[in-house]
Amino acid sequence: MNRALLADFLRDRRARVSPSDAGLPAGTRRRTPGLRREEVARLAGISVDYYARMEQGRGPRPSRQVLAALGRALRLFEDERAYLFQLAGEQPGPPSGPSQIVSSGIRHLLDRLDDTPAFVIDAKYDLLAWNAMAVRLMGEPPPERNMIWNAFCGPWPLTPDSPPEALAFADESLADLRAASVRYPDDEGIRSLIARLHAASPEFTRRWNEHRVCVRRTTVKTLTHPVHGELVLECQLLHADEQGQRVVFYTAAPGTHAADVLCGLRGRIPSI
Template sequence: MEGMNRVQLAEFLKDRRARVSPADAGLPAGARRRTPGLRREEVAQLAGISVDYYARLEQGRGPHPSRQVLAALGRALRLFEDERAYLFRLAGEQPGPPAGPSQVVSAGIRHLLERLDDTPAFVIDAKYDLLAWNRMAVRLMGAPPPERNMIWNAFCGPWPITPDSPAEVLAFADESVADLRAASVRYPDDEGIRSLLARLHAASPEFTRRWNEHHVCVRRTTVKTVTHPEYGELTLECQLLHADEQGQRVVFYTAAPGSRTADILCGLREHANA
């Protein structure tokens, strides 16, 4: 196809394959590897294409890949948005909408969670699915519930949001719905977001009312109050770190130095590390 640069496409695929570890792709490390990165058969498996077809792409002699194949390769190779756009252009295609939010938490982010032994932290994706957490988060909030979506739990969990909920809870509801709308615009073809929206609209008039207000925003740093069963009210600063370009965010709960909450977090740390 006119516009396809087979040589540069092959070099780009080989380079990116060498940079992705099995752990980053959600695969077991397996036997000792002679070279870093993924094997060709692993990329093919993750992308849902044949090993022979992928090998020919890396050899610069493959047929023109479809947009579906390019999107699948972008997910398999954990490409950032600018890299994904570059992949499409090498194949002579215009980049489409971003790939859906990933639920694979990289090994680096998991290591970061483990090292944060004094800070409750967890990872969510663009639709607020809880993907990973550390021991301090469990000490603060308890074990994760069976339903891992935070917006579903807020509107349809055991204690759903009502018009009489505390102002802070109502503010979270407004912000999270506006944030979810932003995610639905960024990932218009993501089936996970579509399914969550259908469930919420069917179950929660409070969610639907907010959704119909058409507010759009991305959540940023906030201050929130949580009630701990043993220590009572805690005032926490909620910091957000955008972990990658596939919609994941690391959420940290910190406290002002010298505050009662900071002292209690220190106590929780001792329990978590005991």
């Protein structure tokens, strides 16, 4: 264990994480950038004294559980997480799980896309953030924010007779979920979602047992707008692999009915 390098690394990373990135209020009277020691300790579920001693290079050797918690609290990328484990004399295990914290940079990107519906999902298809154009195109997000749960157990649950596009989405997202369950084998959120779906949807279980695996890429999606009718849109995905998140954009080919509708929706978007 290299206590000096570990202390330097923790101090440096703490200074680089903004309160908003960690889901904390910015507050006032911050003399230095980044998180306070007590904030990191609270996010990691350890005592402030224990964390302070690590930053001072005099703490005990942290356990793998503590290292994993610090990696989540400091929003470390996978290579940074591996480096943290190695400094403490441990071999890093598999990724701990997808983050539910949408970075300030991604949120800023959503806000700037005033002509493009866009939203953020995590590896298990929880809807994490969206912009005003997404609301104008698809309405307010439902109370249940998991898209796979809504596909199989929502108001119009999937059956073998569902529309072809609904069946295709179910197969793609389920195969994507299986890939996420392997990438994040210790993530309780993914395990819990799969268990809930097995208990509630025989159709999910039947399709899950087909053992399809994939990661979704760009596709074409048809949406039915209550005013403008059928819209053919290109669904583009930007993978933020360090967070286990995807930014989903809906665009339309120039000169199409869908492009005209998006242009009209943009003009009606209120400032938020």
